[in-house]
Amino acid sequence: MSIGTRGRGGRLAVVGLGPGGRSTCSPEVRELLRQATDRVGYATYLDLAEAIEPLTRTQAAHASDNREEAERARVALDLAAEGRDVVVVSSGDPGVFAMAAAVIEQLDVEASPTRWSSVTVTVHPGISAAQTAAARVGAPLGHDFAVISLSDNLKPWSVIERRLDATAGADLVLGLYNPRSRHRPEQFGRAVEVIARHRADATPVVLARDVGRPDEHVRVVTIGELADRDLQATVDMRTVVLVGSSQTRVVAGADGRTWTYTPRSYPSEVADPD
């Protein structure tokens, strides 16, 4: 679990807070927040950490913009190389579209400063937004699924479309991160079109915004309804979208709630849904 020798260097723990709040943050991560001399992260996630374990007078917080992942990783490694005890904070799981890869990537460049080799790095998982969203509505991720980011900041849109087509075509449940931003409002509709080629209109879709936080809002709609641009416009970067497979079912609860789940069994007669 460690990288580097245990020399004079300090520690860098990349931690996942879970969706937000003390009740879903692992005791291990909470203890690391308590022990650290320095917390490094996107300002919004440092606020989540503060709500879980308030900073003491001797602890420092280092906030950065959310798009400066590489720079944030370097700041954290430099602090640790000075002998500090550093936590790098992500919401959800740091291993899923978050800071763990950014930190390890910094150590994977030939020009990686030798002072960083004295730092002991560890990664500590957290409950992801997709898992929390799924739990709210039942068990849509109960069978094979794929998790795909729709952001084209870091990969070509053609790759995203190909992945949506391949995974929807293989009848996986889909978890979509970063589904729609102000800078690319049209691409989410395009993604819905690609997926809908492989799905019946009635296929359940979970729209989960700010899940695990005070403003949480979770709805179950259908892929057919999601062709509507006004409904698409309610989706943003703080939303996780879960799209069912051909087998995902909806259950009307006795209290009027809508539940959705994907059975573990898959009948042989729908082996090729296309």
Added chain:
Amino acid sequence: MSIGTRGRGGRLAVVGLGPGGRSTCSPEVRELLRQATDRVGYATYLDLAEAIEPLTRTQAAHASDNREEAERARVALDLAAEGRDVVVVSSGDPGVFAMAAAVIEQLDVEASPTRWSSVTVTVHPGISAAQTAAARVGAPLGHDFAVISLSDNLKPWSVIERRLDATAGADLVLGLYNPRSRHRPEQFGRAVEVIARHRADATPVVLARDVGRPDEHVRVVTIGELADRDLQATVDMRTVVLVGSSQTRVVAGADGRTWTYTPRSYPSEVADPD
């Protein structure tokens, strides 16, 4: 989060313990273990729960075989319908190849006993085995990934092969659950062959057995090495296998450890890896 009316019926909470141990179990789940009058689950997972929060004299545990999921769900619903406060225990996340779907499925049959409509059902996520395995070695799930069970108990093997081919072809990282059992020792090798058609021999593969438990054993090998039958034979139902994409990299730590991660960025020149 609830299903059914809040009548005379009790509560049924489907909980995820995480990989094992107190330090990675959410405080929410630990509190539910403490409050419950009854715990229902596979005997091995009840033992994990006992290590996290020991049973008191007034609490009862109901163990069952791991393959009797539907029956276990019915036992739990019946207990809750009697007014008991029941937890159904899964390791990892109950929403991922586990008990949440089995419980909701029981409520989704026309013959569902009306007494169950008085039960308040909730689902509480946990950190999964794949997330824990990933954290041990860095961040192999740092980019788009798929999670697929290789068990053909509940779906045709042809569906599994098609999904492996589609997701490996779309260059996703793969997380494989239930990879190899005594009853089907040959299928894992077949799965490796299907994936290897889309991957270079040097692609990193994580073999993580009993992750998060005392006997944890995590190795990073390559897809080329995994053609070896003796290496395949070390994989069993307690192993989670993570297979890198074309972009997944290996980093040699200064202390001799092997780290692996998948960068968030994806270059346009490998948009079609086939």
